[in-house]
Amino acid sequence: MRSLPMLWRMAEDMSRMPRLASPFHAFFHEPPVWSVALPRNWQQIARWQEQQFAPPATINKDGYKLTLDVKDYSELKVKVLDESIVLVEGKSEQQDGEQGSYTSRHFLRRFVLPEGYEADKVTSNLSSDGVLTICVPNPPAVQETIKERVVPIEQTGEPSKKSADEPKSETSQQ
Known part of the structure; x- marks a missing residue:
């Protein structure tokens, strides 16, 4: 290489x-x-x-979350390495008796947890439609910094773009 x-x-x-x-x-x-x-x-x-x-990884008020579509894989493993790496492995093997064909699939994905997240609190869930979700709760330091505030929407009553039919101001005509 x-x-x-x-x-x-x-x-x-x-x-x-x-x-x-x-x-x-x-x-x-x-x-x-x-x-x-x-x-x-x-x-x-x-x-x-x-x-x-x-895969999309998100950090929000609930914690760090990864979602993977693994519906084609029958044998799944989620491991934690070195207290900061999450390893996801999937295998699938199919054999067609009539044709004599054999299909094998394998994937291995490695994700590094953000700093401060505890690897021993990693959980994983598999939905019925084959979506694997890996979650890690926010550490206390991050939990304190994530604050949610609702921002009010103020209506101006004016269009964002001026239409071509409106007369131009005097300064732009000179």
């Missing part, structure tokens, strides 16, 4: 070198226009994947 970025740079350098021109050169060797928008390094790709596929 360490040599992969070096190979990537070499390929980019080679693509900049002049080649023998042919009528098909541009069609087969020029990168498509949309490739400019692709991320250039593996860290960007990893960050994008994490944002796309990471």
Whole structure:
């Protein structure tokens, strides 16, 4: 894996070198226009994947909460490692006797608890529709800082955007 970025740079350098021109050169060797928008390094790709596929974690007045859709997995385990890491593992195996096919699925997700949350208070629930919920109550220090306040909504009676039919003010006409 360490040599992969070096190979990537070499390929980019080679693509900049002049080649023998042919009528098909541009069609087969020029990168498509949309490739400019692709991320250039593996860290960007990893960050994008994490944002796309990471389950939503929330911290509210009830505590830290993770939800995972695990309806396709029959064997589930939730473990706590090193007092700060929650490990969720799921396995599923299916064998079709008629076709002789065998399908195996496995996932392993690791979540780091926010600082101050106690790993020994982790609880997990599995709903009937296959949603695994992992909860950790707020520590006392966080519980004190989360305060809820209802903000009143004041109606102004004016539209947020001025319509084009209204006459402009004198200062804008001069």
